[in-house]
Amino acid sequence: MAVTSARALKLLSVFGIGTTLTARELAERLGVSVRTVRRDIDTLRELGYEIEAVRGAGGGYRLGRATRLPPVVFDEDQAIAAAVALQTVPAVLSGIRENAARALATLQQAMPARSRIRTEPFTVSAARNYWEFPAAPIDAEIIRFIGGAINRRHLMRVDHTGGEGLTTLMLEPHDLVVWAARWYLVAFEPEADQWRAIRVDRLAPRMPTGIPFGRRDVPHGDPVAFVMSTHDRGDTPAPWPxxxxxxxxxxxxxxxxxxxxxxxxxxxxxxxxxxxxxxxxxxxxxxxxxxxxxxxxxxxxxxxxxxxxxxxxxxxxxxxxxx
Missing domain, CATH: 3.30.70.250 (Malonyl-CoA ACP transacylase, ACP-binding)
Incomplete structure (x- = not known):
């Protein structure tokens, strides 16, 4: 990293927005020539970043999926956003507090002095909202399992604890939604030919199936709207006085x-x-x-x-x- 120019790091930050940009568009953003942009792209590739060249109409360069985790570059606003997120994530995920604290310490250590001053003086604590009665934080491993099935579009076999007791379901997982401090899975159940919004804390995943499925259009065109308008999503009355x-x-x-x-x-x-x-x-x-x-x-x-x-x-x- 010592030989990496500040310009190349700025280029990496631009790639971090996730869009595909032409060499000319990148050059205009950085105020350099197209030739310089291509040289900086080669530098990033040598450092382990997967910079993909997309051909055809709408083509250009984009940040690809790396086979290993290279150094990550944040601008100041991104670093502050990450610091806040790392402090609040234990409120919704269990088994991740220590890792989040270590990641926050690493991030703050790598920040320039100006950014560190903006994040070190304050901490973020999650307070209980008595009007929501949030569910207990979800085990991070369950979210990883479900998230992996969503990304790979693989059928998921789970044990579900609901009003009918324990049942085993085969689901097409599509989206995860956090609402009112509760995690919900938006999934299609082929056997019942219906869409479902299911509380994640009611699920116990089984072994991965490896069986692919095709993406479907979520009702209402929005998983959040679907969860919010589904009355039988597995909620139970909270213990109010x-x-x-x-x-x-x-x-x-x-x-x-x-x-x-x-x-x-x-x-x-x-x-x-x-x-x-x-x-x-x-x-x-x-x-x-x-x-x-x-x-x-x-x-x-x-x-x-x-x-x-x-x-x-x-x-x-x-x-x-x-x-």
Missing amino acids: CRGSARVALPAPVVARFAPGGSTVEHDTDSGCRLTLGAWSWAGLAGLLLTFDADVTDIEPAELRQAMRSLRTRIDEGLGRAP
Whole structure:
């Protein structure tokens, strides 16, 4: 690295954005000649970076997949982003805290003094959000397994723990989504001919199958939208001090999208569903139900019904009406 010019390192940072650029486009970004760009590309290749030449229309140069991990070059903003991410990742992945700490120490040691000053004075701590009741961090090995199956597009055999007990599923894994501090797998189940959003903490992967599958179009064209609008995604009621349920006059996908973390939605009819949720008080729980701006019926338990009556009285009094 001692003989690598600052210009070549800047070129590597440009390649890091993941796009394919022509030699002329690279030269314009760096303010040098095309010949100099090609010489710097040769320098990077000698250092172990896989710089691919893409031919044809839209061709140029891009950073390929290396067979080994070469030195990585970050600009200042990328280094700060990585430092923040390394401090927060243990909140969603278990078994990775020590490695993340070592990676952060390595990154900070390699930073220039100006960048180090911007990251060393502060640390990032993940605080528990009491409105979400996040699930426990996922084992990093499970994410690696599922991520590998997604990248290779290989069928995945898993044991799934759900409402029907333990079952074995064969899935086409397509995407991973983190929402409300929970990991979800968006997958197609060929045997049932249906798409599913499944809580990753309900899955225990088996041995890799090595069986390829073709990529499908995810419903709604977006895995995040699919997870958020799927009511039977494997969630269970969180252990709130006060927990109740009611029938809400809205479709299940709509309620599932806006229900707070730690709640469950059961399909009833095309225009109604049953929502089970919790809060720190019965009044707070009643207020959450009212935020859906829809008729609520069949309210349980009695404490929740009483809280609704109390809210009605307070509202009437606030509007100057007799209770």
